[in-house]
Amino acid sequence: MTDDPVIGFGIDAIREAAKRLAGRAVRTPLLNSPMLDDLVGGRVLVKAECLQLTGSFKVRGALNALLALDEDARRGGIVTYSAGNHGQAVAAAARLADCPAVVVMPRDAPRIKVDNCRWWGAETVFYDPGTEDREEVTGKILQARGMTLIPPFEDPRVMAGQGTVGLEIAEQARELGLAPDTVLVNCSGGGLASGVITALNHEFEGLANHIVEPAGFDKMARSLAIGRVCANPRPPGGVMDAISGPVAGARPLAVLSRHDVTGLTVTDEEALAAVAVAHRLLKIVVEPGAAASLAALLVGKADVRGRTVALVASGGNVDPAVYRRAVSD
Amino acid sequence: MTDDPVIGFGIDAIREAAKRLAGRAVRTPLLNSPMLDDLVGGRVLVKAECLQLTGSFKVRGALNALLALDEDARRGGIVTYSAGNHGQAVAAAARLADCPAVVVMPRDAPRIKVDNCRWWGAETVFYDPGTEDREEVTGKILQARGMTLIPPFEDPRVMAGQGTVGLEIAEQARELGLAPDTVLVNCSGGGLASGVITALNHEFEGLANHIVEPAGFDKMARSLAIGRVCANPRPPGGVMDAISGPVAGARPLAVLSRHDVTGLTVTDEEALAAVAVAHRLLKIVVEPGAAASLAALLVGKADVRGRTVALVASGGNVDPAVYRRAVSD
Structure with a gap:
């Protein structure tokens, strides 16, 4: 895919963004845990954007x-x-x-x-x-x-910046001798999801693409289904505030529509359990909304047995009380 | 320093270890937080060995x-x-x-x-x-x-393996255009401390070297003071189990004796506060014994104003109840 002249976004814009961000944004690590792989039956590559400056990919x-x-x-x-x-x-x-x-x-x-x-x-x-x-x-x-x-997602330059997460996943996976065949991205307005899915589908063939949203508040999945921007009926009000924005982005929707994207959802309890797994097996602090993709894997909403999965632990700015609730004995 | 023929350890042994571990052990990231730098008034480089396979440098x-x-x-x-x-x-x-x-x-x-x-x-x-x-x-x-x-520290090959942490710190600091002038290492038997201090003092001139131990249980600092191996009077029994072994290592002591090393100590409460800072500002899960160096910085036991400090967040295997206690509002 070349850059869309109307949206002003595509792989070239993402590559330009990567040049601008070099030496400024953190090249976060792509983590792996043999125990996590064992839990889900596939190879899981976790892009730790909680380790980014300000504690999120944003x-x-x-x-x-x-x-x-x-x-x-x-x-x-x-x-x-x-x-x-x-x-x-x-x-x-x-x-x-x-x-x-x-x-x-x-x-x-x-x-x-x-x-x-x-x-x-x-x-x-x-x-x-x-x-x-x-x-x-x-x-x-x-x-x-x-x-x-500077809007949070409805801007091609913002989307391109988030897409550099996908470019880095591709580079870092190749350094490990791996090629992802499945990607899961936490989704709210869609800036991160459109950027990462564009970058990875440019780099790898035949990817299975998933976006993950809070259960009952899957505005982007509904937007994709009907082909126009949907809003959530009300704010979810749970622990996944990072992916609880009111409305899907029009430009992200246009980009995601060009790919075969499956929408998944997770509950608050599933997200909290994933926060605990990231704590125990990956040793990173992830906020619930940023653990949605990992949650979807852990409860088997995407069957990744035998597959190589990339996902983004997109942030770590979590309320201490919520974290203590997640990390129980 | 060339390798000591009696101990069989030195920079060459560490470099050999780095070759053996390449592609097997994780090259953990060297993290930085502008907010943490601001807190201590210096530049702090945190080697995140909690992200190592098995959750520690070991x-x-x-x-x-x-x-x-x-x-x-x-x-x-x-x-x-x-x-x-x-x-x-x-x-x-x-x-x-x-x-x-x-x-x-x-x-x-x-x-x-x-x-x-x-x-x-x-x-x-x-x-x-x-x-x-x-x-x-x-x-x-x-x-x-x-x-x-395979003993935990009283073995030149084990010490050399731990020393690869120091080699990586040197490489990664240089990639950031930085040269550490101060190093703090959590210390129990002394495998990590002897390895990291050997590697870093080979790579940089005039380093200020610090080891950090639990308050009242500073067996290695006492060993360095009298020139022979000391034991702790009893197990500390607190939250810093990772650095609460009974006795200092003879070989690590011999290596550390060749450098100008200052011993620092921290209390359980100081270590827990450092766990919380690592959680909030670095988004990594660190166990209290592995947060001792960060604790020493935070309470000003090493004055690092205007300095460039390397330290090792050496592990993240922490009891959930202890972690919940650390991460309070």
């Missing part, structure tokens, strides 16, 4: 989008309205590129998220989720200050 | 010692009497080299440790710690079956 997309701006726009600075992993990623990207950043957050955002954004040097602007609209608040900042919005 | 030494045996001895198999990380490492090394292994364990060893050794294919032999001597039990097996003992 900094790849934010930094690629930022570095692709012209000098003037870059100096003007960037804005986002995510309080979660993307917000911290935007803050970190701005610091790495030495430009200003604003993160728009609900007034009741967890203290740790506010502190993290500020630690990276971003300004935090609060809105009242009861009376104000975050996009309106963000829009005013964009206009007044001449800044650029 | 497999390096065991595998190097095993692969250095001649064909006959290797086929005869290996034995050890450690129920902890070294026991699992011997079991894994034997499986990687396709030879038999026996792990001698106290009858009351935790189930998980027994299961892990068996999973790797080792035979487990139990003794009654109240009435039997583990070395006597082990000796009988060695004689009766013609097997080879």
